[in-house]
Amino acid sequence: MGSIDSLYDKVKRFVIEFTSGKGTSSAMTGYMTGELQTVAFIMILASFFRIFSVPLGIVLLAAVVGALFFFGPMIKAMERENSSGLNRVLFWVMIYFAVIIAVTLWG
Amino acid sequence: MNESISNLWSIPLFIIIPILAAILLNVLYSRKRAISVTAAVSSLALIVVSVLSPFGFHWFTGQPAVLPTGGYTYRADLLGWNLALEYYYGPLQQIAIFLASVLLLFVVLIAINSLKKNTGTYISLLFLTFMSAAIVIMVNDFYHLWIGVEIGSLIVAGVVLATGEAVSQKAALKYTFFSALSGAGLAIALALILGVTGYANISDAIIAMPLNDASLASVLYVAFGFTVLSWIYAGGLAPIHPLKADVYGSAFPHATILLQTQSKLMLVAIGLVILRLFGTLPFAKEVMLSVSVLTMMIGVVMAMLQTDFRWTLAYLIVSHSGLVTLGISLGTVQGIIGGLFQAVNDVVYMSVLLLACEGIYYFGRGTSIKTVSGIAKRAPWLAVAAIIGAFAASGVPPFNGFQSEIILIQASLNYGMPELAIVVLMVSVTTFIALFKGIYNIFLRPDDAPQAGEKQGMPVPRMLYVCLAALIFITILFGVYPQLAINFLNEAALKVVYIPWVP
Numbered sequence: 187m188g189s190i191d192s193l194y195d196k197v198k199r200f201v202i203e204f205t206s207g208k209g210t211s212s213a214m215t216g217y218m219t220g221e222l223q224t225v226a227f228i229m230i231l232a233s234f235f236r237i238f239s240v241p242l243g244i245v246l247l248a249a250v251v252g253a254l255f256f257f258g259p260m261i262k263a264m265e266r267e268n269s270s271g272l273n274r275v276l277f278w279v280m281i282y283f284a285v286i287i288a289v290t291l292w293g
Numbered sequence: 294m295n296e297s298i299s300n301l302w303s304i305p306l307f308i309i310i311p312i313l314a315a316i317l318l319n320v321l322y323s324r325k326r327a328i329s330v331t332a333a334v335s336s337l338a339l340i341v342v343s344v345l346s347p348f349g350f351h352w353f354t355g356q357p358a359v360l361p362t363g364g365y366t367y368r369a370d371l372l373g374w375n376l377a378l379e380y381y382y383g384p385l386q387q388i389a390i391f392l393a394s395v396l397l398l399f400v401v402l403i404a405i406n407s408l409k410k411n412t413g414t415y416i417s418l419l420f421l422t423f424m425s426a427a428i429v430i431m432v433n434d435f436y437h438l439w440i441g442v443e444i445g446s447l448i449v450a451g452v453v454l455a456t457g458e459a460v461s462q463k464a465a466l467k468y469t470f471f472s473a474l475s476g477a478g479l480a481i482a483l484a485l486i487l488g489v490t491g492y493a494n495i496s497d498a499i500i501a502m503p504l505n506d507a508s509l510a511s512v513l514y515v516a517f518g519f520t521v522l523s524w525i526y527a528g529g530l531a532p533i534h535p536l537k538a539d540v541y542g543s544a545f546p547h548a549t550i551l552l553q554t555q556s557k558l559m560l561v562a563i564g565l566v567i568l569r570l571f572g573t574l575p576f577a578k579e580v581m582l583s584v585s586v587l588t589m590m591i592g593v594v595m596a597m598l599q600t601d602f603r604w605t606l607a608y609l610i611v612s613h614s615g616l617v618t619l620g621i622s623l624g625t626v627q628g629i630i631g632g633l634f635q636a637v638n639d640v641v642y643m644s645v646l647l648l649a650c651e652g653i654y655y656f657g658r659g660t661s662i663k664t665v666s667g668i669a670k671r672a673p674w675l676a677v678a679a680i681i682g683a684f685a686a687s688g689v690p691p692f693n694g695f696q697s698e699i700i701l702i703q704a705s706l707n708y709g710m711p712e713l714a715i716v717v718l719m720v721s722v723t724t725f726i727a728l729f730k731g732i733y734n735i736f737l738r739p740d741d742a743p744q745a746g747e748k749q750g751m752p753v754p755r756m757l758y759v760c761l762a763a764l765i766f767i768t769i770l771f772g773v774y775p776q777l778a779i780n781f782l783n784e785a786a787l788k789v790v791y792i793p794w795v796p
Binding site: 213215220226227230237274278286287290 | 464474510511517521532535538574575580584590594595598599710716719723727
C-alpha cells in the first residue's frame with residue numbers, strides 16, 4: 187500500500203511541476219504532449235547509434251531511458267534552452283559548430 | 294568554335310523587375326491606387342515570365358567553357374570549365390519561382406488592403422524578398438550565392454521591422470546580428486573552396502574538388518562546417534530556430550508567407566549546393582540528417598507549448614523546414630524529390646494557415662487561444678480554410694502534405710533508416726495536435742459573452758478569401774495529382790545524385 191502511495195505521489199509531483207495553475211488548461215495539455223513527444227524523440231535519437239554498432243545503440247537506449255526517469259520532466263528545461271536570447275543562441279551555435287567540425291574531422 | 298552566347302532573356306528579368314518595382318513603389322510611397330497597380334502588374338509580369346520562359350543559362354562574364362581537350366564551348370551539358378558567374382533556370386527553378394511570384398501577388402494584394410501608411414516602402418521590401426529568393430534558387434556561383442543570402446537576411450529584418458512593434462524590432466535586431474556571423478562564415482567557406490579549387494563557379498569547383506588529397510581534407514571540413522552554419526541560418530534550422538521563429542511570429546502573417554517561402558527556397562538551394570560539393574565526404578550527410586531531425590523535433594515540440602496561433606505556426610514552419618532538409622540530406626533521388634516536393638507543399642499549406650491567421654486579426658482580439666473564441670460562427674469559411682490547411686500540414690489525404698510525406702517515409706525506409714520514417718510520422722501527428730489545439734480554441738470553442746467596450750473588429754476582406762480559395766485549390770491539386778509538381782523536380786534530383794557538376 188505504501189509503495190502505491192509513493193508512486194502516486196511521485197507521479198503527482200511530476201505532473202504538478204509542469205504548471206502552478208489548475209492543471210487542466212490548453213497549456214497543460216501542450217506541456218504533457220510535448221513531454222511525451224520529447225521522450226519518444228530522444229529514445230529514437232539514441233536508437234540511431236545502431237548505425238555504428240548495434241550494442242552501442244542498445245546501451246545508449248537503456249541509458250537514455252534511465253536518464254529520462256531521473257531528469258524528467260524535460261520540457262521545462264527544453265523551453266528554457268529554446269530562448270531567443272543572443273547569449274544562449276550563440277552558445278548553442280558554438281556547440282553545434284564544434285560538434286560538426288569534430289565529427290567530420292574524426293570521420 | 295562557331296557557337297554563340299545564348300544567354301536566356303528571362304533570367305535577368307527575375308532580378309530586374311523586382312528591383313525596378315521596389316524603386317518605383319518607394320517613390321510612390323503612399324499613393325495607394327498607383328501602388329496597387331504597379332505592384333499587381335509587376336507581380337503578374339513575374340508570373341508570366343516564369344511560365345513563358347524556356348530553360349537555360351545566363352553567364353555574366355560571357356566567356357565560353359574550356360573543354361578538357363583544350364577547345365571551347367558554350368554548351369552546358371559538356372564537361373568543361375565554365376569560369377563564369379552563372380545563373381541557371383530549369384524545371385526546379387520554374388516551379389519555385391512561379392509559386393513564389395503567385396504568393397508575392399497574393400501578399401501584395403492583401404498588404405495593400407490592410408496597411409494604412411508607408412505602403413510603398415513596405416511592399417518594395419516584399420519585392421526584394423522575392424528577388425533574394427530568386428537569386429539563390431537560380432545561382433551556380435559562389436559570389437552570387439553569398440550576395441543572395443546576405444541581401445535576403447537584411448531584407449527579412451526590414452520586413453519584420455515594418456510591423457512597428459517592440460517585439461518585432463528585437464527580433465529583427467537579433468536576426469541581423471546573426472546575419473553578420475553567418476554571412477561571414479559563408480564568405481570564409483567560399484574563400485576556402487575558392488582557395489583549394491581555384492574556381493568561383495560551383496560546377497567548376499565540384500570537378501576540381503581535391504577529395505582524395507588528405508593534406509587538404511581539414512580545409513574542406515572547415516568549409517563544410519561554415520557552409521552548414523549558413524544553411525542553418527538561412528533556413529532557420531536548430532539551433533538558430535528561436536531567432537527565425539521570432540522573425541516569423543513578429544512579422545505580419547501575410548509577410549510571413551513570403552519570409553517562409555524565401556527560407557524554404559534558400560534551404561533547398563544551399564542544401565543542394567552542399568550535397569553537390571560535399572556529398573561524398575564521410576559523415577556529411579549524417580551531419581545534415583542530425584540537424585534536420587533536431588529541427589523537426591524541437592520545432593514541433595515548441596509548437597505544442599504555444600498559446601498564440603501565430604507562434605504555433607512560427608514553430609511549425611521551423612519544424613517542417615526539417616522535413617524539407619531531411620529529404621535533401623538523404624542524398625538519394627527519392628529523398629531529394631521528397632524534400633523538394635515537401636518544400637513546394639509546405640510553402641502552399643503554410644500560406645493557407647497564415648492567411649487564416651491573418652483573417653483572425655480582423656476580429657480585433659489578436660490571435661491568442663486564450664482571448665479569441667467562436668470565430669467559426671462569424672466566419673465559417675475562414676474556419677474551413679484553417680481546418681483544410683491543418684489537414685494538409687498534418688499529411689492527411691487527399692491534400693498535398695500527404696503526398697510529400699509519404700515519399701519522405703518511403704525514402705527513409707529505402708535508405709535503411711526506419712527511425713527517420715517514425716520521426717516524420719511523429720511530426721505529422723504532433724502538427725495535427727498543435728494546430729487543432731489552436732483551431733478548436735479560436736474557431737470552435739463557444740464565444741465568451743462580449744465585454745462592454747470590447748472591440749468588434751472589421752469584416753474580413755474578400756481578397757483574403759479569394760487568395761485562400763486559390764491556395765486551397767493548389768493544395769488539393771498537388772494532393773490528387775502529385776506528378777504535376779514532381780515532373781518539375783525529377784531533373785534536379787537526378788542531376789544532384791548522378792552528375793553533380795551540372796546545375
